[in-house]
Each structure stands twice: as C-alpha cells, then as structure tokens.
Amino acid sequence: MEQPILSVQAVGFKAGQETILENISFDVEKGEIVTITGPSGSGKSTLLKVLGSLISPTKGEILFKGQSLDKNDPLEYRKKVSYFFQNAALFDQTVKDNLTFPYEIRNQDPEEQRIKDYLKKVKLPETYYEKAVTELSGGEKQRIALVRNLLFQPEVLLLDEVTSSLDTENKRIIHTLIKELNQQSDITVLMITHDESELSQADRVIRIIDGRLEEKHDE
C-alpha cells in the first residue's frame, strides 16, 4: 500500500499552560478530500496550522510522505503543503504584486499568461491583473488569494474555513476549482468547514472536540 501523504502521530499542542490539542493521530492518503469539523475553539485551526508548519506541535510529530517534518526544510514543505487562510489578506498594492510573489520567492520570471488563465478559472477578468487590492470585494480577494496558492500546484491544500464568509456564488466558484484540481491533478485537500455542501464533498470527516479526535468514516 502507498505511504500516506500526511501522517499525524500523537500530536499535542500547548499554548502556555493551556492544552489546545491532545494526542491527535490520523493519516491522509494522497488524493483524499478530508474535512475537519467541530465546535469553534476546539483546536481545528491550530491543527491545520501545525500541518502547514506555521507552528510546531509541542508533542508528537507529523510525517510528510513518511519523513518527519523536523527533517523537511520548512520552506520547501510549505511550497508543497499550502495553507490557505480564512480571510486571506492581500499584501502590497496590486493583484499583480500578489500573484507574482510566488514567482519572486522562487527567483523565476512571472508567467503572465498562466496567471491570467488562472484568473479566468476563478471567474475574474484578465484586467484584474493590474487592479489595486483596495478595489476588490471580499469574495474577489479570497479568489485571488486562492490563485496565489495554486500557481505552483501544491501537493496538499490546507483550507481553513475559506468560504465561510462568502456568498453562494463565490463559494460555488471556489468549490468547483478545488474539486477540479482534486480530480485532475490528484491534489490532496484538508479543509475545516461547517458548510453542508463541503461536508458532503468529503471522502472522510474528522471531528475535533476539545482538542481531541473523534473520527467518523464515510458518513
């Protein structure tokens, strides 16, 4: 059997004296769509940030394709396992600044056509490339931020309630793209959500309650 792409092994996280996560273990297979759900404040976001290597677990470890995260270069890992924020903030001045950033950090020249093709995929006109970030609506910002994460296709997408503050139309656009990437490119998706339609798309649902795991298979 193929190695799981991500393996969470007895992970715990403490912030000062407070225990946020305790003894969480599960595997994620390549190409799976896993949703993480649970009451707010249960530690879901912390778990996803640990998986995104934005914080380190205080106990246990995470394996990426069988290798401990401690042995992975965090910068390379984050390019492959891409964390996407609930309310993504666009930085600098224009959409262009944001969408050329992934090229900048790889010392590559931006591929303007590829970027514009991606804008079309999230139903935004090419002209948005030069637009100031202050002129965008919340849904547009979120779609552009998604493109920013996808330009160099990651192997795993970590989505933290990315559609929770969006209207139906914006949700639909993002869902369609994620589904398409999962089916065509075998991208593994872990998403935190309370949204019924997102829960129904999932291969598997993981519930976190009070920092502990309660797994349900194939609802």
Place this chain on the structure above:
Amino acid sequence: MTNNLEINNVSLLFSTALLMVAVFITYKEKLGLGKDIFIAGLRAVIQLFIIGYVLSFIFGLDNLFVTLAMVLFIVFNASFNAHKRSSGIPHSFKISLFSLSAGTAITLSLLVLTGAIEWVPSQIVPITGMIASNAMVAVGLTYRALNGKFQDQRQQVLEKLALGADEKQASLSIIRESVKTGMSPSIDSTKTVGLVSLPGMMSGLIFAGVEPTAAIRYQIVVMFMLISVTSISSVIASFLAYKQFFNEQKQLL
C-alpha cells in the same frame, strides 16, 4: 573676536530664576511637577559640570587612545539606550552596538578622510556625540516600527510564509518601512533646516563669532553626516533585528 562668551557665577545663579518661573507655574496650576523640575535642574547642573571638566581634561591631553576611549564610551551609551527602546527584541543590545558602531565608524572616517574635520579631541568628541545620538534615535525608531509592523501585518507575514517565502522575503516590506521610519527625522530636519530652526552646530559657531557664511558650511556637513549615519545604522539594525521575530523552524513568533 568681540563676543563675551563667559557666563560668570552670578549670571549662572540668576538663570535659576528661569527654573523658578516653571516651578511657580506648576505650583499655581497644581501640575505636581515641582519635584521633577528640581531634580531635572540639579541633574543637568551636575552632569554638565562633570562633562565640562572631563572634556577639558581630554582636550588638554590630546591623546589618541583617550579620545578613542571617549568615542567608544559615547557609542556604548547610545547603544544601551537604543537597546532599551527595543521593547524586548532579543539580542537588541548586540544589534544596537554593532549598527551604531558601524554607522559611527564609517561616517567619522569619511569626515576625517575628506578633511571636513580633523582628528583632534575638540572636534572628534562633539561630532561623535551628534552622530551617535542621532543613530540612537534612528535605531530606536526602527525597533519601534519593526515591533509595530510585525504586529499589524502579522497576517500578511504568515501568508507569505505559508506560500513558502523565507523570513527575509516575508519581512522585506516591513524592513523597508522600518528603515524609512528610522531615517525620516534626519531627512525632515535636513529639508527644513534654516527655514524653521538654526540648528545647534551653526548656532554655536555663530555664537562664538564665526561668520554665518562659514558656519553654514559646517552645518551642511553635519546634516549630510546625520543622513549617512541614520541610514547605515537603521539598515544594519533592521536587517539584524527582523530575524529575531522568527524561530529556527522559520515560523513567526
């Protein structure tokens, strides 16, 4: 020179009347600052008398090592004060000492090598004081800007890290803004010099009887040297300090 530059003891004593005016106001308006004014006045008298005698002694000695020791003493003190303004940035004393020393050394060397000033204690010590105190303010402002911006722009930095950026790539815009903040006072004062204030160096020389047309030459050098030292010190300090906001796993603290 016709100017009388001697303030006799009687005049000095009478100048305390100026302090009494302030004490009277604070008493009348119930500001509760009487004690502070008294202590401030006393400290100023003691500190300045001491430094007056120390400087007279050093100028009299005219010894390379003693002058150098005084320069180091000034830079050390300025670094310590900049460090106190860092609000807990780790290693801020070392960073301050390095950035202030580099800024002061480069600027001072340029001034001496170009012949703008001579290596005599009566020029080196006051100029070092000006350079180091401005660098201290610039580095302090740079630290404050770094702290504020890493807090305000936390989300943006996290997003850049999440995209796979390294610490420097994730912080570059904050570093640039912080250097600008550190340098802005010296740029602003350079812009308004002569229009709003007649700065210390020039005023002092005019006071001492030097022709204003000659005094401004010194002031021009001073303004340029302050821009130079604040830029060098702010750049070095911010490029060393930003790393302190991340841990070994390249995560934002």
